[in-house]
Amino acid sequence: MRRHADRSQQGITLIELLISMVVMGIITTMIIGSWTTLTDAFSFSSKSNKSREWARQAISRMSREIRDAQAPSGGTALKSTGFTEIQFYSTFNTTGAADPSSVPKLTRFILRSGVLYREKAGPDGYFGTADDTSSVLVRNVVNASIGRDLFIYYYYDSAGHIQPSSAATNTLPPNIAVVRAVGLNVVIDENPGKSPNYVGVNTTVTPRNLGQN
Numbered sequence: 001m002r003r004h005a006d007r008s009q010q011g012i013t014l015i016e017l018l019i020s021m022v023v024m025g026i027i028t029t030m031i032i033g034s035w036t037t038l039t040d041a042f043s044f045s046s047k048s049n050k051s052r053e054w055a056r057q058a059i060s061r062m063s064r065e066i067r068d069a070q071a072p073s074g075g076t077a078l079k080s081t082g083f084t085e086i087q088f089y090s091t092f093n094t095t096g097a098a099d100p101s102s103v104p105k106l107t108r109f110i111l112r113s114g115v116l117y118r119e120k121a122g123p124d125g126y127f128g129t130a131d132d133t134s135s136v137l138v139r140n141v142v143n144a145s146i147g148r149d150l151f152i153y154y155y156y157d158s159a160g161h162i163q164p165s166s167a168a169t170n171t172l173p174p175n176i177a178v179v180r181a182v183g184l185n186v187v188i189d190e191n192p193g194k195s196p197n198y199v200g201v202n203t204t205v206t207p208r209n210l211g212q213n
Helices: 014-067
Strands: 078-081 085-090 105-112 115-120 133-138 151-156 162-164 179-189 198-205
Touching: 014 085, 014 105, 014 115, 014 133, 014 179, 014 198
Parallel strands: none
Antiparallel strands: 078 085, 085 105, 105 115, 115 133, 151 162, 151 179, 179 198
16 A cells, blocks of 8 residues: 655755745845945945035135234235135234234145145245145045136226136236135035035135235
8 A cells, every 4th residue: 555645744845945045045135235225325425424514614714714814014914816725814723823913824725636725834934845834624625627716706896896706717806905805615526536426615704804004
């Protein structure tokens, strides 16, 4: 008499095992893909927030110093104007700055190779020598590469009308005395080396001590 095996005691077949492995592989891939996407999104968001904060801090620092620029005896608060550089005199972060008689130091904000710097001239009073001090304000600044002026100067023209400077027309104030306000426009790339994602932070500053002493 032939006995029939109890089907409830049988194991899974090879085909069922392979199908189970394929399904588990698909589910695992989906989970890993979702996790990677979420991780990349969080990383980009965190990097983006930091970049924006650095840009805001740079704008805040430049605004404060340019607004409070102080003219040395017999001079003017602003020394020179440019589309990627501004030079002025300041007592900010200098020894004895609280003393009204402290001598302002030549300072500048300058954009070089995508990095915005704050620099202070050394004892010789000139830039380009070994005694200068320099610090980074913000990186990944793209103003130069996208044709956006970092500094915009609002000044009186010969007819007495306020005009803005423009690199597109190579127009700068004819002299420091006619400048009445400085526009600051920092544009950074939040995603350097990949698909560009630009964000701009801007403001306009009115220096308090433009005239001569």
